[in-house]
Amino acid sequence: MSNHRRYxxxxxxxxAGALSAVLLASVLGTVFFxxxxxxxxxPVRQTLVARGQSRRIASAGVTFGAFLMTxxxxxxxxxxxxxxxxxxxxxxxxLPDEIELGAFGFQYAVTLQSLTEAIIHLVERTARRAAxxxxxxxxxxxxxxxxxxxxxxxxxxxxxxxxxxxPHGYRDAARALNRRARExxxxxxxxxxxxxxxxxxxxxxxFYALGYDAAVTLATVSAVLQFVPIVGPSVLLAGLAAYxxxxxxxxxxxxxxxxxxxxxxxxxxxxxRPRLARQTADIPGSLYFVGFFGGVLTLGSIGVVAGPLAVxxxxxxxxxxxxxxxxxxxDADAADGDAHTTVEDGDDGHS
Numbered sequence: 001m002s003n004h005r006r007y008x009x010x011x012x013x014x015x016a017g018a019l020s021a022v023l024l025a026s027v028l029g030t031v032f033f034x035x036x037x038x039x040x041x042x043p044v045r046q047t048l049v050a051r052g053q054s055r056r057i058a059s060a061g062v063t064f065g066a067f068l069m070t071x072x073x074x075x076x077x078x079x080x081x082x083x084x085x086x087x088x089x090x091x092x093x094x095l096p097d098e099i100e101l102g103a104f105g106f107q108y109a110v111t112l113q114s115l116t117e118a119i120i121h122l123v124e125r126t127a128r129r130a131a132x133x134x135x136x137x138x139x140x141x142x143x144x145x146x147x148x149x150x151x152x153x154x155x156x157x158x159x160x161x162x163x164x165x166x167p168h169g170y171r172d173a174a175r176a177l178n179r180r181a182r183e184x185x186x187x188x189x190x191x192x193x194x195x196x197x198x199x200x201x202x203x204x205x206x207f208y209a210l211g212y213d214a215a216v217t218l219a220t221v222s223a224v225l226q227f228v229p230i231v232g233p234s235v236l237l238a239g240l241a242a243y244x245x246x247x248x249x250x251x252x253x254x255x256x257x258x259x260x261x262x263x264x265x266x267x268x269x270x271x272x273r274p275r276l277a278r279q280t281a282d283i284p285g286s287l288y289f290v291g292f293f294g295g296v297l298t299l300g301s302i303g304v305v306a307g308p309l310a311v312x313x314x315x316x317x318x319x320x321x322x323x324x325x326x327x328x329x330x331d332a333d334a335a336d337g338d339a340h341t342t343v344e345d346g347d348d349g350h351s
Contacts (some may be wrong), residue, residue: 062152063145202268236259
């Protein structure tokens with residue numbers, strides 16, 4: 001196949017991919033996450049195949065394991081809600097019958113009955129939205145699992161197709177970018193889990209210091225909420241602060257919102273992510289920090305992975321460019337040195 005035909009087919013592939021991205025925009029996030037997870041799980045699948053498992057069994061086993069691990073992340077939250085439901089109801093019962101709110105000379109009274117009705121209305125509306133979205137979520141989850149399995153099963157064909165589009169002179173760069181992408185994805189998911197664990201240990205002494213009997217429960221919920229992009233543990237802290245305001249504990253509300261927000265919601269992201277990013281993905285902590293929060297603010301939940309991945313590929317591209325420029329500079333210096341030596345030898349011959 002001539003280079004011209006290869007590039008025409010490559011351009012056709014890129015055009016078809018762009019058109020598919022536009023037409024499938026509603027599931028583009030699901031496809032992106034599936035590709036990154038399959039990319040990360042590929043070495044595990046290869047290990048199972050090397051140990052004698054068939055491609056189908058290895059791909060299915062790795063897919064099931066990944067799905068099970070994803071479910072296990074949220075199991076502690078479900079268990080905590082189930083075990084602490086009675087305590088939550090008891091706390092609601094401690095609210096006064098009437099709450100008076102005042103600001104700038106204005107007074108407003110909120111009764112427990114009106115607050116209960118508002119909460120019930122909110123829960124009902126959320127339940128209706130969840131019921132409406134349930135079929136879409138089920139379809140996306142099914143698509144997610146199916147894509148991971150398909151990418152793992154047909155991984156060799158996908159790799160051959162991708163590498164065939166790269167000219168021979170640039171395949172070393174493609175391999176370097178491939179290595180960087182896998183390391184960055186591994187770091188992203190490991191960092192997410194490490195940040196959740198760190199959040200638990202940051203939150204536990206704070207909740208104990210603030211006098212909460214269910215400190216372990218609250219710390220567990222904070223850790224699990226780290227897997228929820230953007231909001232994270234902040235939603236729990238805001239709810240606790242609102243409850244303390246309702247029962248008239250303004251100082252405790254300020255402490256849990258400000259101190260808890262700083263130690264629980266902010267410090268794990270600031271201290272854990274940048275430090276581990278340097279060790280696991282060889283990315284400067286400041287760049288990872290920019291990639292993580294920039295990606296989240298720009299793209300939403302998909303930015304948790306897309307932002308740091310873009311930063312990782314940028315760092316690798318800069319390293320490739322630097323290596324290439326240094327090599328060209330060294331070749332030029334060597335050529336200048338050879339030319340200078342030749343001139344000197346010529347001068348010696350004439351003297």
